[in-house]
Amino acid sequence: MSLKDLKEIPYGKTAIELKNIFLAFGGVKALTDVSFDVRKGEVFAIIGPNGAGKSSMLNVINGFYKPTSGTINFAGTDRGEMEPEFAAKSGIARTFQNIALFKGMSTLDNLMTGRLLKQKQNFLMQALYFGPAEKEEEEHREKVERVIDFLDLQSIRRTPVGSLPYGLQKRVELGRALAMEPEILLLDEPMAGMNVEEKQDMSRFVLTVNNELKTTIVLIEHDMGVVMDISDRIVVLDYGKKIGSGLPNEIRGNKAVIDAYLGVSDDE
Amino acid sequence: MLYKETGQYKSSYKSDHAIFPLIQDKIAFSTLMFIAFLIVPFIINSYWEKAILVPFLIFSLAAIGLNILTGYCGQVSLGTGGFMAVGAFSTYKIMTYFPDLNIMIIVLISGLITAAVGILFGLPSLRIKGFYLAVATLASQFFLVWLFNKVPWFYNYSDTGQITVSERLMFGIPVTGATAPPYATYLFCLILVVLLGFAAKNLIRSKMGRSWMAIRDMDIAAEIIGVPPLKTKLSAFAISSFYIGVAGALYFAVFLGAIEVTESFDIMTISFPVLFMIIIGGLGSMLGSFLGAAFIVTLPIGLKFIMVDLVGLSAVTAKHFEITIWGLLMIIFLIVEPHGLARLWSIAKEKLRRWPFPY
Numbered sequence: 001m002s003l004k005d006l007k008e009i010p011y012g013k014t015a016i017e018l019k020n021i022f023l024a025f026g027g028v029k030a031l032t033d034v035s036f037d038v039r040k041g042e043v044f045a046i047i048g049p050n051g052a053g054k055s056s057m058l059n060v061i062n063g064f065y066k067p068t069s070g071t072i073n074f075a076g077t078d079r080g081e082m083e084p085e086f087a088a089k090s091g092i093a094r095t096f097q098n099i100a101l102f103k104g105m106s107t108l109d110n111l112m113t114g115r116l117l118k119q120k121q122n123f124l125m126q127a128l129y130f131g132p133a134e135k136e137e138e139e140h141r142e143k144v145e146r147v148i149d150f151l152d153l154q155s156i157r158r159t160p161v162g163s164l165p166y167g168l169q170k171r172v173e174l175g176r177a178l179a180m181e182p183e184i185l186l187l188d189e190p191m192a193g194m195n196v197e198e199k200q201d202m203s204r205f206v207l208t209v210n211n212e213l214k215t216t217i218v219l220i221e222h223d224m225g226v227v228m229d230i231s232d233r234i235v236v237l238d239y240g241k242k243i244g245s246g247l248p249n250e251i252r253g254n255k256a257v258i259d260a261y262l263g264v265s266d267d268e
Numbered sequence: 269m270l271y272k273e274t275g276q277y278k279s280s281y282k283s284d285h286a287i288f289p290l291i292q293d294k295i296a297f298s299t300l301m302f303i304a305f306l307i308v309p310f311i312i313n314s315y316w317e318k319a320i321l322v323p324f325l326i327f328s329l330a331a332i333g334l335n336i337l338t339g340y341c342g343q344v345s346l347g348t349g350g351f352m353a354v355g356a357f358s359t360y361k362i363m364t365y366f367p368d369l370n371i372m373i374i375v376l377i378s379g380l381i382t383a384a385v386g387i388l389f390g391l392p393s394l395r396i397k398g399f400y401l402a403v404a405t406l407a408s409q410f411f412l413v414w415l416f417n418k419v420p421w422f423y424n425y426s427d428t429g430q431i432t433v434s435e436r437l438m439f440g441i442p443v444t445g446a447t448a449p450p451y452a453t454y455l456f457c458l459i460l461v462v463l464l465g466f467a468a469k470n471l472i473r474s475k476m477g478r479s480w481m482a483i484r485d486m487d488i489a490a491e492i493i494g495v496p497p498l499k500t501k502l503s504a505f506a507i508s509s510f511y512i513g514v515a516g517a518l519y520f521a522v523f524l525g526a527i528e529v530t531e532s533f534d535i536m537t538i539s540f541p542v543l544f545m546i547i548i549g550g551l552g553s554m555l556g557s558f559l560g561a562a563f564i565v566t567l568p569i570g571l572k573f574i575m576v577d578l579v580g581l582s583a584v585t586a587k588h589f590e591i592t593i594w595g596l597l598m599i600i601f602l603i604v605e606p607h608g609l610a611r612l613w614s615i616a617k618e619k620l621r622r623w624p625f626p627y
Binding site for chain 1: 282473474481488490491493503552
């Protein structure tokens with residue numbers, strides 16, 4: 001990526017815009033008046049201390065939580081909430097903080113589930129496994145094999161994912177999201193619990209996806225080193241409120257952000 | 269070294285995704301089909317038909333059906349007996365109203381009717397899971413049996429409440445009724461089992477099967493990647509019930525000939541044994557459905573043979589022992605190999621691969 005691209009990205013077109021999002025579970029306010037926009041082709045990070053509402057934010061974006069109020073501008077329309085199926089259909093894929101793979105299925109089948117929405121044959125054709133149904137299956141297999149090559153998953157193609165080590169499971173989960181060929185990829189702590197090498201691998205995968213496939217990436221991560229290195233813009237949440245946003249350098253020097261992370265001493 | 273895949277290269281996704289990817293499996297399956305279609309029909313007698321082969325085939329179908337719902341889609345069901353009764357009574361009513369309709373078509377329509385009933389009773393599955401769903405399906409079992417017992421229209425107002433099959437021909441040979449020769453009933457069931465078995469396997473290895481397994485393993489993640497939970501669960505209920513309905517139709521029309529609903533489709537005679545079949549055979553395994561059905565169908569016969577013919581117990585005593593031993597075997601089995609016979613087979617295959625070396 002050249003320096004010119006780096007400068008251009010923050011001014012790209014808006015991929016998704018969230019306006020005044022409120023989210024409450026009974027009396028608990030998970031998100032209060034959060035607004036930000038994600039632009040096409042950038043790596044956008046959401047950071048904040050534990051319980052700040054980062055995962056809730058992702059859940060709102062892909063329709064798993066319905067915001068109490070606020071609007072989401074996506075794919076040209078303002079809507080109050082997203083349907084998970086609509087989000088998946090219009091190109092939003094995600095990974096989960098606690099791995100949410102299909103444990104009884106092989107790596108290959110897990111990745112193939114990422115293609116489900118794109119498979120159109122009806123169940124009678126599938127039952128006969130004939131002509132178009134078979135062809136469709138092979139086409140999608142080919143797409144999935146590309147993801148397998150990209151993420152180096154060849155050797156565990158047939159292994160049930162439940163028996164894979166943690167780092168690999170995280171990678172398979174990324175693979176399943178990539179198999180959906182998303183426009184926006186939501187990553188919920190993709191590097192949690194990994195060692196340095198695994199984090200490097202994962203960062204490389206994320207950046208390659210972003211560069212080569214031009215996928216917009218929204219990322220939650222606790223490792224500040226990684227966040228500062230790979231993200232184009234950052235928004236900071238604390239207690240469900242937005243306390244800062246901007247380029248990595250601006251965030252590094254933001255007083256409110258430092259206070260949120262380190263705490264404020266009483267004498268101030 | 270007896271079962272080695274070395275040297276068998278796949279050069280297309282098609283051959284890699286085949287039902288029997290290894291040449292050994294292909295040979296074994298072809299041999300089995302050869303014996304089943306071209307040898308057994310000529311040597312079959314009425315004992316083998318009534319005691320072993322036809323019940324095995326029918327219960328294999330029911331086990332495939334329940335395995336689709338419970339093993340692949342993760343929805344526990346105790347309503348198998350009720351759904352089989354739907355298949356049986358649909359067959360009976362269709363036979364009454366359309367005397368000229370081909371029996372194969374009648375059986376398949378009965379399956380479709382059962383599928384519709386299955387969808388209806390599958391509706392609660394969106395809200396309830398696990399044990400609670402098992403209880404809800406248990407209710408469907410009792411409701412359906414009660415319904416067929418209480419509403420005389422279903423058994424054509426006969427005094428006994430029994431329904432009796434009339435003779436139906438397939439290519440000029442009777443396959444139902446008292447005069448049907450053993451080879452005809454056997455072949456009729458076999459053809460349905462082979463065709464529907466392949467259809468089930470194809471569904472499982474394509475989009476629909478993966479949707480079911482996704483719902484089974486992690487329903488939230490499945491929803492996020494665009495698998496609609498209700499539609500997927502209902503499709504599992506529908507297709508599972510179709511198989512169980514066809515099994516019920518065959519059970520009534522081809523196997524028993526005359527049934528009384530509370531006796532023949534009781535939870536203890538159908539629902540639990542079929543559930544045991546898939547647990548012992550292997551949840552989420554096609555092979556397991558067949559192995560489990562074979563095990564449960566032949567176990568009482570084997571036990572009786574050992575106790576009466578070899579040990580010399582009286583038939584009544586043997587019957588009592590049989591139930592005890594059956595229960596005991598179930599418990600031992602679940603402790604020793606909770607993943608079922610299909611798992612034992614894959615362990616055996618692994619051993620055969622390495623033989624004669626220990627590892």
